[in-house]
Structures are given as C-alpha cells and as structure tokens.
Amino acid sequence: MTPGAERETTLRADAARNRARVLQVAREQLAAGDDSLMLNTIARLAGVGVGTVYRHFPNRHALLEALLAERFQQFVDEAQVAAADEDARAGLHRLLRFALEHALNDAGFAAVLGSASDADARTSAMKAELDRAVAELLDRARDAGVVRHDVEADDIRRLLCGVEHAIRSGDDDARHARLYLDVLLEGLRPPPR
Template identity: 70%
Template sequence: MLEGVTPRAGQGTELRADAVRNRARILRIAREQLAAGDTSLQLNAIARLAGVGVGTVYRHFPNRHALVEALSAERFRELIAEAQAAVAADDPRVGLHRLLRFALDRMLDDPDFAAVLESAADASAQTSDMRAELDQAVTGLLDRARLSGAIRDGVEAEDVRRLLCGVHHAVRSGGGARRDLYLDVLLEGLRPPR
C-alpha cells in the first residue's frame, strides 16, 4: 500500500499514477502554506494553489484533520523511533524522560502534530497503525519501568499520552519557562506512591 493512502470501501489499495501525483502536489502545497505561516490549511485554497479540483482534494483528505494527519506522518514516525530507542535504554526511567522531552518538544514545535496526538479518533488507517505502534513501544517501556520500580502500577501508554498533552497545554498557555519543571512533575507523578 502506498504510504499515507487509506483505501476506501470499493477502492483498491493502489492509486492511479495521476492520483498519486495529485496527492503529492496537495501535500507539497499544504507544507508550503504552513512554511509561509498560513496554518488555516483551507482545503479550497489548497486545491486552487495545487491546480486541482476541490473534489480531488476532498477525495484524498475529507477534512482538515485528515490533511494534518498526512502532514504529521513523518513526525509520528520519528516519535515511534524515539519510543523504540527508549525501550532499549539501560535505565527505563531515563528512556521515558528522554521520550517525554522529545515528544513535548515536537508538540510545541508543531501544534498540528500535537492535535494529531491529542485526537481521540484518527482519520486514516495509517495514523491508527502508527498510534498502535507507538502505544506498543510505550507499553514495553512502561513494563520495564514497572519491573524496575520506577513507575506505578496501572499507568498505560494512553495515560502517558494524555498526561503529556496536559503538560503541552500548560506550557503553551504561558508556562514555557517552566517546561522542565512540568516534565519533572509528570515523571514524579508516575513513580509508585511512597
């Protein structure tokens, strides 16, 4: 299956060559818009700039969130790789701290990526697959951390993601200078009760 392509009912997994080119052009224009400071990602405007019909854009990306997910795929893969590296760290608590810092930095740098991580539902199967892969790595890390006595029982990968989203919100709402403190508070809260 092509990267970032979600087959729809009655549609095969392969896109025609012109559809692949159109999708790539739409993503390129969307990235250019973001780089130019236009975060609205209005699908009609992107269609016009890409030189394709509005229907073409909506066939690939039925809404802004679906487009944002596609644009965030590379960052998601980076986060998965960092989570897998954290699992392999000698000290799982150090690995978890490094992973949380990495994820928070990417979320602060890219609010659309943060929105994808915070979202309760995914627009594409690719995002759902990446979320499952991330959760699997984080679950492995949490299991190692629990065995070493560094993490309390009952904390799951989804809990860590939600808590990190809370730290992200706190930092974005004016606590930028307190980012490290907030991360430390989160990590301390994950420890077993004394």
C-alpha cells in the same frame, strides 16, 4: 520497486512538487496557529489552483492525515529507539522529552496524540505501535520500582498532551517546558508509602 513506495514514485515530478508545496504551506499555517486550514487559502499561498489541492487531498481531513502520517511515523521510529534504553526511567524520560518536542513543534501532532478516536486506520496503527513501545518501557520501569503501578501507556500519552497544553497556555519558554515535564516525571514515581 515496492508497490507501496511506487505510488509516491510514479507521481509526476510537477505533481509531487505541488503536493509537497501544499503540505508545506498547510504545515506553516498550522504552525502559525491557524487551524482552519482553508483549502482555498492554502492553494493561493502554495501558488497552485484550488483544484490541485482537491486532487491531492479530497478534503481537509485527508490533508491533515497526510500531514500527520509524515511526522508521526518518523516520531514512532525514534520513539522505539528511545524505548530500548537500558535504564527504564531514563528511557521514559528521553521518550517523553522527545514526544514533547514534537508536540510543541507541530500542533497537529499533538492533536492526534491526544484524540481518543482516529479517523484513519493508519493513524491508529501508528498509535498502537507507539503505545506498544511505551508499554514495554513502563513494564520495565514498574519492575524497577521507579514508576507507579496505576498508569498505562495510554495514560502516558494523555498526560503528555496535558503537559503540552499547559506549556502552550502562556509563555512557552524552555524553562516552563522543562518544569512541567519534570512535574509529570516526578508525579509518575510510585507515591511515597
């Protein structure tokens, strides 16, 4: 029984259920475009008392962090796999498409991805892990001459958030998503001459 995992494990069955419900409702609220995350409302929707929400998440931010930690780690794992692709350019492509999908599905995810400073050290750690994977991929891509020299992992993250933003602003159908991502990918090539 890992000590870290234990915290989750020893949670009483009903407490765990409530915690999950709250996270679930919060996620739905965000997905529905309501980023106010009112703890009272969430409590009502989750069918628990306000106090229960506050017990699990002392403030709005803690809730957001929890929401993100879940998704982000999951994503970082996938990202690392994608980053190992033999073909660096293809790997980058896959990685970005990957991240974009996540960002489009989860507004909170995009928010973290694109913020300069993190409130929680765990978030920063995960972001660093992600940047490390991207940096490796970029290095290989640069060596292969398929990516311009003046962009770094950090820039990739920010540009991706920009694309996500562009897609969200207006009809965010698949065609636009594909087009905007493609523009980014083409723009990342070393400029002619």
